[in-house]
Amino acid sequence: MGHAFSANARPSARWQFADRRRRQAVLRALALLVLCAGALVIVSPIIWMLSASFEHMTQVLSFPPTILPSPWDFSAYRRGFTFMPFARYFWNSFFIGAMSSVGGVFSASMAGYAFARLRSPDSNVLFIVMLSALMLPYTVTMIPQYVLFKHLHWINTFLPLWVPAWFGGGAFFIFLFRQFFLTIPNDVFEAARIDGCSYFGLYWRILLPLSKPVLATAAIFHFQFAWSDFLGPLIYINSGSKYTVSLALSLFQARYGATPWNQLLAVSLVAMLPPVLLFFIGQRYVLSGIVVTQK
């Protein structure tokens, strides 16, 4: 902390200052201690899960629980993935996640561009209408959407799970894009306009290349939402080959009878990997994306 004390500060003030700095150092060390303990509590379930996935069932069920597997046993992964065709389910989830991610990023950034940069008499009204959708519980639209997709013969296909993302991509993301686009200086656009750039060119050649962080954030969030979604697949998917990872995981226990915890935890752990890895890859962007929406 840079405290700017004037040169003619009285000696007592300087003593006070040194005292405060010492106190602050102690405070910071204490905070670090508390935070590390807290972090340990937060990660311990995941560590425990990791070790259990490498254990025999007898060791998983033993009490007190043990941290280190002995012996190391990798069969839970193999057996978990063959008991139900999880490779297939991972592909299904990837497909839905990727499709809704691409569609969501394009349609939401287009709408965000319109709200941030293009003027129209009805733009304020439409913006408020758009935001009002944020308050709407998903259950209000769930049933008519189901009826709609049933009429379209989309039940038991992936279409209801990713097509809506191509048409708007969610009010939250439109808002996210708009907020980010507003931070780009106006001069950039005016200069491009004078050079004869069209409105579409502004979007495609100026705005999108300047907005990589927020594009990455939205793509990651979209993928995570689609990957984690449970209610959607639960309602729309009913044939085994089309299950998503979340849906299959929820059925794993019931299918098995007595729960094979090591296998269930092994598969759950792999199911956590894509969103977690994606977060680590784009961490810088994602955290700044969260901040942008606050302004």
Add this chain to the structure above:
Amino acid sequence: MVRTAPTRPAASRTGRLRTREALYFHLFLLPWMIGFLSFVVYPVLASLYFSFTQYNILQPPHWIGLANYRHLLTSQLFWKSLEVTLYYTLLALPCTLLLGLLVAALLNLRVRGLRVLRTVYYLPTLIPPVAGALLWTWLLNPQFGLIDYVLQRAFHIHGPAWLASPTWVIPAIALMSLWGFGGSMVIYLAAMQGIPQEYYEAAQIDGASPRHLLWRITLPMLTPVIFFTIILGLIGSFQIFTQVYVLTQGGPDYASYFYNLYLYENAFNYFKMGLASAQAWILFIIILGCTLVLFRSSALWVHYDH
């Protein structure tokens, strides 16, 4: 843009540009508008209509007036599900808020390894709800679960049966959701880091103690963000479904029969689409009411800088 338009031709040129711009505005908004009309506006209207009908999808809806609403408001299960949801919200929301603020405040002392710690606290929010719920089923297991083990080692007590106990099932689910407090924590931390340093320096020169800084600067400056997270948290916890569906299916003895679980069962187990639509609308009205009250109250405690 043409700043001044003294002559008529230039003025009409500006007008033409305006219309072109408005045209493009609607062109770029087109995908959203199509989606909004077909996936939001139509469903909202249809759902409102369904809520006054008896509808099982196979036969066309049959108008029954307010019967669905009357049925719900006199149904014990409906009130039970509402009570369960409110109890959970009142338990989970304040804890998440306080813990999030506390950890954010500690991290904001600029401790070493801030980035790593922040990531660790944020980690649980990245875990898909189904996987998280399965993990917690295991953690909360009264025979071999980690939580019971910790309780035994640290306090020499046996934990309750958690998910099998009507008294403890809601606290257990709240505990699980508390695990994800990092989601609001990163928002608080970002907001704290956004508070201008000069405020603190000015206050310190005036002799303010650290406690003063917290109560007089940090917290007031955070109130808009706290307000925002309370509203989002409220909307989110009223609608919790996946975790409960996986953890308990509403049991034991309806002790965790959350609002949306009841709604889901009416809609997709019994195909009472009209009744479920009425439930959705009651929830919507509750959410609107709470948001409105919060907005009204915000004048009293939310501090806006601008």
